[in-house]
Amino acid sequence: MTDRRPPTGSSLTGALLSLPLVLFLAAAVAWPLASLAGHALSDPGWRAVRQVLAAGRYRTALVNSLGLSAAAALGSVLLAVAPAWVLARERFPGRNALRTAISLPLTFSGVLVGFLMVVLLGRIGAIPEALAYLTGRRMFEGAAYTVAGLFLAYLYFELPRAVMTLESAFRRFPRELDSAARALGAGPLQRLLKVGLPLAAPALRSTLAVTFSASMGSFGVALILSRRFTVAPLEIYTEMTGFLNDEVAGALALMLALSTLAVDRLLSVGKR
Amino acid sequence: MTRKTFLALSLLTLSATLAAIAAEEKVVIQYDCIPNYANWGGVTALYKKVAGVTVPPDPKGSSVALAALEKEKDSPQADTAYYSGAIGFLAAEKGLHEPYKPKGWEKIPAALRDPEGRWWTVHTSAIAFVVNAKALGGAPVPRSWKDLLKPVYKGKIAYDDPTWGGTSFTLVYGVNELFGGSDKNFKPGLDYLKKLDANVSSYPRESVYNSVLRGEIPIWINADGNGYKMKWVDNGPVEVVLPAEGTFTMPLVMGLVKGAPHKEEAKKYLDWLLTREAQAEFAKGYFLPVIPGAMPPEVASHVLSEKEYQRARALDLARMAAASDALKKAWTEQIRGTGR
Numbered sequence: 001m002t003d004r005r006p007p008t009g010s011s012l013t014g015a016l017l018s019l020p021l022v023l024f025l026a027a028a029v030a031w032p033l034a035s036l037a038g039h040a041l042s043d044p045g046w047r048a049v050r051q052v053l054a055a056g057r058y059r060t061a062l063v064n065s066l067g068l069s070a071a072a073a074l075g076s077v078l079l080a081v082a083p084a085w086v087l088a089r090e091r092f093p094g095r096n097a098l099r100t101a102i103s104l105p106l107t108f109s110g111v112l113v114g115f116l117m118v119v120l121l122g123r124i125g126a127i128p129e130a131l132a133y134l135t136g137r138r139m140f141e142g143a144a145y146t147v148a149g150l151f152l153a154y155l156y157f158e159l160p161r162a163v164m165t166l167e168s169a170f171r172r173f174p175r176e177l178d179s180a181a182r183a184l185g186a187g188p189l190q191r192l193l194k195v196g197l198p199l200a201a202p203a204l205r206s207t208l209a210v211t212f213s214a215s216m217g218s219f220g221v222a223l224i225l226s227r228r229f230t231v232a233p234l235e236i237y238t239e240m241t242g243f244l245n246d247e248v249a250g251a252l253a254l255m256l257a258l259s260t261l262a263v264d265r266l267l268s269v270g271k272r
Numbered sequence: 273m274t275r276k277t278f279l280a281l282s283l284l285t286l287s288a289t290l291a292a293i294a295a296e297e298k299v300v301i302q303y304d305c306i307p308n309y310a311n312w313g314g315v316t317a318l319y320k321k322v323a324g325v326t327v328p329p330d331p332k333g334s335s336v337a338l339a340a341l342e343k344e345k346d347s348p349q350a351d352t353a354y355y356s357g358a359i360g361f362l363a364a365e366k367g368l369h370e371p372y373k374p375k376g377w378e379k380i381p382a383a384l385r386d387p388e389g390r391w392w393t394v395h396t397s398a399i400a401f402v403v404n405a406k407a408l409g410g411a412p413v414p415r416s417w418k419d420l421l422k423p424v425y426k427g428k429i430a431y432d433d434p435t436w437g438g439t440s441f442t443l444v445y446g447v448n449e450l451f452g453g454s455d456k457n458f459k460p461g462l463d464y465l466k467k468l469d470a471n472v473s474s475y476p477r478e479s480v481y482n483s484v485l486r487g488e489i490p491i492w493i494n495a496d497g498n499g500y501k502m503k504w505v506d507n508g509p510v511e512v513v514l515p516a517e518g519t520f521t522m523p524l525v526m527g528l529v530k531g532a533p534h535k536e537e538a539k540k541y542l543d544w545l546l547t548r549e550a551q552a553e554f555a556k557g558y559f560l561p562v563i564p565g566a567m568p569p570e571v572a573s574h575v576l577s578e579k580e581y582q583r584a585r586a587l588d589l590a591r592m593a594a595a596s597d598a599l600k601k602a603w604t605e606q607i608r609g610t611g612r
Contacts, residue, residue, distance in 0.1 A: 057604075060611040111478070122488050123427060123473060124407065142427050145474055227474050230611035237477075241336040242435025242600055244343075 033257070039250030048247035052255055058235055058248065062255055065232040066263075068147075069215035072154035073208045076162040079155070080207070084166035088173075099167075103160045110157070110220020117144040117153045117225060145227045153221045158211040165210055169203030209267040216260045232256045298325040300534055300541045303337035303353040305330040308481040310395060310497060310524065311557025312354075318553050319544060325537060331479070334359035334438030335600075341368045341529060348531040351538035354394070356438025358445070358592035360525035364390035365593060369527035372539060376546035379563050383586070384523050393523040394545055395559040398584040399443045400519060402499030406509035407487030414491065416516040417447070417464070425471045431493040433608075435600045436477040439495050439522065444603055445592050446520035455588075455595040458602050465607050475608065485510070495522065496575075500558030504574050514576060518583045524559065 040048055052058040087099055105113070120126050121144040128141045143149045177199070181191045219233040226234055232252055239249040307313030307329050316327040332340060334355035341353060341363060355363065363369060364386060373389040384393035401420075403413050411424040420429060432440035448454075448461025473489065484492045485508045492498075499512035526545070532538050544550055551566035558575060561567050 057611045064611065118483075118488060123490075124487050142473055223477055227472075228609050228612070230608070235611070238433075238435055238604070241339045242433075242604075243597065244339050 036250045036253050036257075039246045040254045041251075043247050048251035049254070051248060052251045057230070058232075058252055061230045061232045061235040061252070062259065064229060065216055065256065066259060068151065068154060068231060069212050070263075071151060072158050072215045073162075073212040075151075075155050076158035076211050077166070077204060077207050080159060080162035080166050081204075084163045085170055087163070088167045088170035102163050105157050106160045106164075108157065110218050110222075111224055112220070113153050113157050114221045114224025117149055117156075117221075120144065121149055121152070144225055147229045150222060150225050150229060153225060154215050154218065157218070157221070158215060161214060162207050162211050165207040166203055169200070169207075173199055205267045209264045212263055212267075213260050216256060298323075298537060300325055300327045300352065300538050301330075301350045302327050303330050303340055303350045304332050304334055304355060306479055308479055308498075308501075309557075310397075310495075310554055310559040311501070314556055315545070315550060315553045318550070319541065322549070323540070323544065325541065327541065333432070333436045333477075335435060335441070338363050338366075338368070342366065345530075348529050348533060350529050351532035351534050352526055352528055352542060354524065354526050356442050357393070357523040357525050357589045358441065358587075358596060359438040360391045360527060361386075361589040362593040362596060364527055368530055370530040370532070372528040372542065374539070374546055375543040376563060379546070381562070384525075384562060391525045391527045393525050393562045395524050395551070395554045395562050397439075397495040397497045397522050397524060397559050398514065398519055398581065399439070399446060399493065399522060400496035400499060401513040401515060402484060402492045402494050402496075402502065403511045403513055404484055404487050404490045404502075404509060405511050407490035409490075413511055413513060414515075415513060417450070418517070419515075420471065420491070421467050423471075425491060427471065427473045428490040429468065429471045429493070430474050430476060430480065430483075430489045430491070431472070432480075433475040433477045434603055440493075441596065441600065442520060442522045442587065442592075443493055445595065445599060446587055448599070449587065450518055450520075455591040458595075458599055462602060462606050465603070469607055484508075495559070497558035497560075500575055501556075504558070505556070512576065514580050514583055516583075518585060521584045521586050523562075523589075 042048075052062070083102065087095065087102075108116070118125065121128065121140055121142075123142045125140070125142075125144060128139060128143075131137070131139045144153075177195055178191060181195045186194065217233065218231075219237065222231045222234045223237070233256070236249045236252045236256070239245040239252065305312050305316065305327060307316075313329070316329070320326055330337075337350075337353045337355060338359050341348070341350060344350070345368065353360070353363065369390045371389040374392070377385065377389070377392065380392055384396070386392065401414060405413055408428065411428070414420050414422075414425065419425075431443060434441040434444045444461060444465065447464055448458055451460035451464050453460035476483075480489055480492065481498060481502070483489045484498075485502050485506055496512050496514070499510055502508040502510040503512070526542065528535070528538060528542060546563055548563065548566045551561035551563045552568050555561050555567050555571045558571065
């Protein structure tokens with residue numbers, strides 16, 4: 001048994017030290033959110049909110065955002081598990097360089113990711129050009145502008161986030177449990193199911209939440225790539241700038257925030 | 273280099289930058305000041321040279337500029353804004369501009385300025401096909417609106433989202449009028465654009481000048497001047513086509529923002545934009561000077577003949593402005609579609 005000191009006296013210091021963040025959040029989150037809700041609910045009878053939730057372009061945008069973000073979150077977490085595990089548990093030359101390379105896309109803005117996708121899979125993108133050279137047939141021309149292209153771009157900027165988040169969780173795994181299970185005669189599959197997954201579940205869930213939320217708010221990628229398929233942030237932009245429609249833009253933003261929070265909440269159920 | 277020297281050097285650079293920012297008090301803020309459009313990059317650089325005043329680039333399209341001005345009505349951030357005609361007209365109607373008649377005002381043709389000075393034209397342009405001939409993949413250069421519907425152009429055409437840019441709004445409004453529509457009846461234009469949709473690769477909401485030059489977008493329906501500049505300044509394999517059935521002229525207008533934070537500087541800048549010097553600089557971006565006689569001869573020799581330009585008709589700005597919201601909405605619903 002290790003000795004745990006009770007946290008007496010530290011709560012006041014903690015509160016004082018947190019004050020700048022609390023003030024910042026109040027100014028940068030609470031106030032804009034309140035003003036947003038104000039705009040969204042200012043119409044009599046919640047007209048803007050009902051307009052957004054009625055069948056049509058706005059609701060489609062919300063549904064698309066949810067679907068695309070869920071797909072990007074699942075895809076990036078699935079792809080990130082192995083590299084995150086390797087980065088966390090193995091030592092090998094070039095590990096830091098690899099980590100830097102993986103995290104690089106985190107520094108790219110959405111618009112930049114969109115342009116990268118155009119350079120790769122646009123009408124004269126590198127991939128269609130290379131395939132045309134190799135096979136003599138033109139393939140994947142302009143794929144960047146399709147839903148698949150959009151999904152790839154989202155996957156691209158969510159992957160580093162997923163790898164980083166999972167890696168730091170995997171680092172904290174107690175190796176002893178695995179050794180103990182092995183000593184007690186558990187096979188690899190049994191160890192994965194009985195030890196590995198229960199340990200990893202909370203990390204996987206929080207990684208899903210992080211990547212999902214980031215995708216829900218992403219704007220630049222869709223701005224560059226979206227042709228017909230629309231997402232909520234894009235509709236908010238069009239309502240604000242093209243039509244000066246603060247009410248609908250506010251209602252859309254509110255719904256976007258609420259649905260993101262709801263999914264995050266669901267993912268954290270059962271987590272302590 | 274020791275750590276100390278490095279630190280000292282960084283501090284020195286930082287303070288020099290800060291000093292420069294502090295000394296740089298002469299600024300005019302112009303919404304919609306896209307360096308690649310109408311040679312604003314060259315024009316603002318020249319103004320910096322002759323007057324020492326910085327006019328920073330600004331990526332907003334006309335409609336976005338209008339939206340921003342409206343949002344900031346109570347504490348304006350911009351001094352002036354630049355728009356395609358109808359959007360500038362609308363901004364003036366909404367009371368976002370303060371009447372001002374810059375020097376040289378009387379030289380602007382009467383149809384191209386508001387009698388009270390709430391907006392005036394700085395140069396004009398016409399809607400054209402800007403064609404990157406090398407990127408057409410062997411297809412012939414299209415000559416008419418009808419040509420654009422041919423299957424050989426599938427995936428090769430783009431025009432800006434009209435809710436983003438005024439140039440494209442002019443195009444959508446004009447096409448509707450050309451095909452027999454009016455400010456009340458959008459069906460003829462939207463029917464045509466629906467057919468065109470089969471060949472369109474994207475409806476950009478950002479400047480795609482470079483994409484056209486690279487060949488990512490082989491046919492861009494936009495202002496003629498952008499195409500001339502690609503051809504003569506950037507040496508692109510670009511041809512400018514004024515479609516056979518006819519096209520539309522577009523005055524590009526400006527106004528003084530009501531409550532402009534640098535009002536006196538802005539007035540001097542707006543005066544200067546009508547001088548021969550500035551007008552000739554716009555002409556280098558192949559937007560036609562609004563002041564007669566300011567067109568440099570070598571630029572004039574690069575553009576299509578006057579005979580070709582007879583096919584370009586003027587549109588009624590007041591009607592366009594009145595129809596703008598309804599048309600943009602109809603376009604979004606019917607051309608961008610359901611969003612699926």
